[in-house]
Every structure is written in C-alpha cells, then in structure tokens.
Amino acid sequence: MLLDLSKIFGKSKNSKDLAKERLKLVLIHDRANVSPQFLEMVKGEIIKVISNYMDVDEESLDIQMTRTKSEDGNSVVPALVANIPIRSVKNSGK
Known part of the structure; x- marks a missing residue:
C-alpha cells in the first residue's frame, strides 16, 4: 500500500496525476x-x-531515486x- 501524502495533507489528485505518480514509483523501483x-x-x-527545522511545502515536494555515475x-x-521547497526556517534558538 502506497502512502499518498496529498490525501493526508488535503490536496486531492485526479486519476491522471495519481497514475503518473504510480508509474514514476514503478520506474524508480526498476532503476x-x-x-x-x-x-x-x-x-x-x-x-x-526537515519539518523539525523548516516549514516545507509538502504538496510541491519531489523526492526521486535515480542512478548516477560513481565518483x-x-x-x-x-x-x-x-x-x-522551503516556506520558512523555524527559530533555531540562535
């Protein structure tokens, strides 16, 4: 079962966007x-x-697993x- 963060945080996706996201995850798995x-x-x-230190825009968050050449x-x-995307930095106590 995939965790759809947009459902948790209130942004609903249409079926096209959902299918696109699932396809990306399948491709990432393969790669x-x-x-x-x-x-x-x-x-x-x-x-x-990151949320401990910054207010982030979770709806625009994009994290991907890809492949790259080694060093x-x-x-x-x-x-x-x-x-x-970072909306603001929380008070760091400094």
Whole structure:
C-alpha cells in the first residue's frame, strides 16, 4: 500500500496525476532496485526530520531515486534526488 501524502495533507489528485505518480514509483523501483513502499518510507522520514527545522511545502515536494555515475566513473550507483521547497526556517534558538 502506497502512502499518498496529498490525501493526508488535503490536496486531492485526479486519476491522471495519481497514475503518473504510480508509474514514476514503478520506474524508480526498476532503476534503483528499491520498492515503492521503501521510497515512500524514506520520503516520510525526510519530511519528519526537515519539518523539525523548516516549514516545507509538502504538496510541491519531489523526492526521486535515480542512478548516477560513481565518483570513479567506472560504475553506476543509486542516487536520492530531492527538491524540497522551503516556506520558512523555524527559530533555531540562535
């Protein structure tokens, strides 16, 4: 079962957008050899940690698992790419 954060936070998606999101998760699974459920868990944890320090726009949040060349350039490795719009930084106590 996929965790649809938009349902939790009130943004409803039409069936086209939902199908598109599911297809992206399937492609990510194929490319990075991780399950869509795993990626959703990672997204949830990232949101939880970052939300301690910043107010983020969760509706525009985009986190993807992709593949990139390794540092030595001899192999391809998984990479986590995140686009997390920040609305504001919370008081850091400084």
